[in-house]
Amino acid sequence: MIENSAGENIVIKVSIVGASAYTGCELIDILLRHPEVEIVHLGGRREGRPEISGIFPSLRGRCDMRLGGPGPDDAPEKPDVAFFTLPHGISQQYVPEYLKAGVRCIDFSSDYRFADIGVYREHYGEHGDPQNVARAVYGIPELFRNRIKGADLVANPGCYPTSVLLGLAPLLGTGTIGAGNIVVDAKSGVSGRGNKPSPGSLYCECNENITAYSIGAHRHAPEMEQGIRMLGGEGAGVLFVPHLVPMDRGILSTIYVGLTEDADPAGIQSTMADYYAGEPFIRVLPAGRQPATKNVMRTNYCDIAVEPVGGGRAVITSAIDNLGRGAASQAVQNMNAMLGLDEALGLR
Amino acid sequence: MIENSAGENIVIKVSIVGASAYTGCELIDILLRHPEVEIVHLGGRREGRPEISGIFPSLRGRCDMRLGGPGPDDAPEKPDVAFFTLPHGISQQYVPEYLKAGVRCIDFSSDYRFADIGVYREHYGEHGDPQNVARAVYGIPELFRNRIKGADLVANPGCYPTSVLLGLAPLLGTGTIGAGNIVVDAKSGVSGRGNKPSPGSLYCECNENITAYSIGAHRHAPEMEQGIRMLGGEGAGVLFVPHLVPMDRGILSTIYVGLTEDADPAGIQSTMADYYAGEPFIRVLPAGRQPATKNVMRTNYCDIAVEPVGGGRAVITSAIDNLGRGAASQAVQNMNAMLGLDEALGLR
């Protein structure tokens, strides 16, 4: 635990590996405002050790550190916690070293999200660090809080699965809906594509446009299905269709579910609200209100609504900021939970 | 028919009632490029008879006519065709007079879309012109061409139903999919809201935002269900969830359907392509390609793709320009069809 001899919290020393990604910038922005964190190391593989504020000018004067090497020995002092804002396949190259050095790890990639490594292999390919997979905890604090506390490796969930699992959990857990035949129609802002130049990320291709992609074949679907099973859903089956929307940030997931025979459509809104009562970052909206990505922008909130629509069906809508709750701010909430701190520290 | 004694096409004289709507501006823009049309009358209820190019400065120098009164007697000469770009409830106040005066009518509102006036009453309220409802033809030319030809009153379909019915028709008609339990998750640009100032249409409310609205309760759902029945679908049932997307124009409908037992998933793309072979305005995309609203912007195209996704299901995606194929250009295609002209005249 991060405390001094008097039992007081002390500063948490943090390393961010892969800091030149959009999620790295977002994480730096959040951690700079966290009262108990000091960033001691930004790791990456860019040549010439550029200043991070040259890559992200919004950070100028707030964080002008240089990118160092990616390994734990590249950190000027040993961090307490390392965040990996790296693509899948790359995180697994660095996480083992940090774990070995006694650093708690929070990984943004899919490398440690799948308890069954066979699922990972099927969807992502070979895995270079299978032995640490079992050690990893899937990090949605509201749902898996107990496992996160004390963990030394947290797999920060995908942005789409976060929005979907937070929307489904209360109704799955109470047997209000079934786990099969769930349709997820999700809409994401462009920052989800990252900051590597590619034709599909150009302004003139994305602006004034909406399109679906990876229909029924996106790798976040098996992650959702794993999450549904973790929440007690038998026979989990998700048909997932993501869309690209002309906005910087935000995910809205529209989730079509079937109610179980015993479920009372009139009660599902309050079932949802009760489930998250007291949670500081989940806002279950009153009947008739709909989540909007703008209302959660640059926050750790997940706004959720549910509408019974007749025919034994309901529609759940769930909005998050893909860079915030879908990545960086959820990672910070996970860090707080791992260390036994107030989960909301630095996130309000 | 609009021909002179020698049997040659002559100019079609056109009236646009409600010209100060976005759809009116779009219609003027299209008709100015139609080789056989002369706009003789812009009708409306704005005081002071403003120039239309003062309301829509893009029209300056191209159409500087003034808005006149809304009735057929307000036209300086008798039009051959009148378009009504008015809200529901208002069109029905003017259409009867125009019909009585022997003017062919194309109505953009929902007033004449429902063969069963009981459905109209349930969703829109009382109807002031029930006797002309039976005379009206529902105007999607590719699907209902024969009825449109020679009609004197065409109900121009809603923007969402146009995109959905064009996507469903080939598979419904061939028994590939069933008519029940269809889920339509649609995304529309903001121009669908019209140009009347309201909080929900402000730039700062719509930009960088996406939200669902009217979940399971939008009035375009019964219009879709009527269309499905017209296409032979028994037990039509649509769960429709529209969303507002930060872009001017465009609708993308993502349609979740169940295949019938006899259907061959591998063949649905070619079923779709065959159905629309030779149609100038429907582009069925090859497997692996997805429609994007940007590709149909300011055109009369509907781009469609279909993907089998396992479990006896398929996802149809359909993109149109809500102001074009979803309103003005489809109305012009309907006019061409009504008059026995080449449907594509003025629309390429």
Place this chain on the structure above:
Amino acid sequence: MIENSAGENIVIKVSIVGASAYTGCELIDILLRHPEVEIVHLGGRREGRPEISGIFPSLRGRCDMRLGGPGPDDAPEKPDVAFFTLPHGISQQYVPEYLKAGVRCIDFSSDYRFADIGVYREHYGEHGDPQNVARAVYGIPELFRNRIKGADLVANPGCYPTSVLLGLAPLLGTGTIGAGNIVVDAKSGVSGRGNKPSPGSLYCECNENITAYSIGAHRHAPEMEQGIRMLGGEGAGVLFVPHLVPMDRGILSTIYVGLTEDADPAGIQSTMADYYAGEPFIRVLPAGRQPATKNVMRTNYCDIAVEPVGGGRAVITSAIDNLGRGAASQAVQNMNAMLGLDEALGLR
């Protein structure tokens, strides 16, 4: 002063009058994160005392207070500081009462910005509270810090003048540039128009569009000229042309100035940088870098660059967030300065 008997800072009780404006929402958002502030009263004139989080759903769960009446007696307890996020002409109706009640006032409107009330009358019309005008201090902390400290009425500057005066001050103050013939070509996001529905603020009018307005006739020009005179510029003359840009937030001012004969073009960047050395919220960019509104979004920063361009001229560019540094966060910086606190409190 806001301190307890032990001389420690205590909570500052705050009233916001006009809270249903975009600037009100922004101010609430900032003050909720200020460690020494408690919002005790939201004043307005909306009927039915709606919850502020119903008007601005992003505030749900963070600030669910109801709008009360606009006067000091409507506050449940006496505030220490009142912010007025009201239009000009309206602030002057409420500020006198609050001053009389011993409440320090920070006004977002132009009502108290002009030391010479004749200038106000020329550009805005009659003034209902001329006696308090002399009491008001013009609030750009970096430039007028000494007068702000201890003031009981601060006129929070206009968004455009803030960006322009911060850009000009270092060069005016050092005699590097002259005060006459300054051209300001400024570009603003749409939130500057407020949240009252009007045709010019609709999404479909602003999106994919840029236009100039109020050429040479905008009321922020005399405010800039007053500021230039306050900074020692003789014969102040500004030609100001604002433009509306399709984005939510941000102002970029491009300022064309003439160097004085003695000025050394090569030295102006360092003159600028030296002037603001140590200021936490002004970032003078190195040569070759340009401010971008995105880099200052949702912050109190003003990013500034200056380029000598030959012919005895230079171009200054200055970027702020119009709702932040151009309104709410500058107001909080002013509050901190008035109360003798660290100006950056709650703003990092």
Place this chain on the structure above:
Amino acid sequence: MIENSAGENIVIKVSIVGASAYTGCELIDILLRHPEVEIVHLGGRREGRPEISGIFPSLRGRCDMRLGGPGPDDAPEKPDVAFFTLPHGISQQYVPEYLKAGVRCIDFSSDYRFADIGVYREHYGEHGDPQNVARAVYGIPELFRNRIKGADLVANPGCYPTSVLLGLAPLLGTGTIGAGNIVVDAKSGVSGRGNKPSPGSLYCECNENITAYSIGAHRHAPEMEQGIRMLGGEGAGVLFVPHLVPMDRGILSTIYVGLTEDADPAGIQSTMADYYAGEPFIRVLPAGRQPATKNVMRTNYCDIAVEPVGGGRAVITSAIDNLGRGAASQAVQNMNAMLGLDEALGLR
């Protein structure tokens, strides 16, 4: 001339070299609607001879030709006119061959824009085809119509210079303004950057952002100065500052000029209007109206306004579509003019 033995217009055979650029797509879109044009060849250097509609899906079903090689021998039949939508330095490699083959050439790059090749060399580097430079005509039809008619090589102007020179011409030509100390503050949509992926063209970098670039150092400034001299302006001097605006298309140039001593400020609007009387593509707005890029989108229009602002100064604002009048549609107008056709053919 392109006519048959009976003196009737016949089809103009067209080659487009560099068709995979945004300007190439725009040009194809326009030429497909030109009643006298047949595209016979799309040239480029992409491997595998891809279909142009695979690169630009909006062209599917309208133009599915494959990209061929870039030379005149790669065309299946000899074109009458070739358009070069290539970057500077590349056009000059192909134009000579086409000229030698007797093909009229219209070049979108800067390669043939400068009569004084020394200016080209100073700003762009060496030139591989100096001998054809003298043969080239600078193509703004309203200003240089006589030289364009019959030319066999037209240099299609830069997008920024087009907007600026059309704005300045009437006042320069009448001695209303002087040619020195002109300040041009221009704002462009992102398509001006082309479709090559680069960090500065990413959606998330451009959206919700505005920034200046190349202050006083953009290569379009000497092009503007040459144009001003061609229009009779002595001592031409332009300070040019371009900005990048979050929109697909459009340029707005705000031009600050000094009136000559004899000029009558009250008369400049009518001077402007008179100058362009009868021009189909220039709309001089009435006093009090401002051009907006949205009003000229996807057209060949240039909308212009002028406002006297006191102090012997005036502000000209000029709006075009950078891909239309700033590139492809102006090129088509040039083609029409070269061939002695109605300049407006295919452009209304």
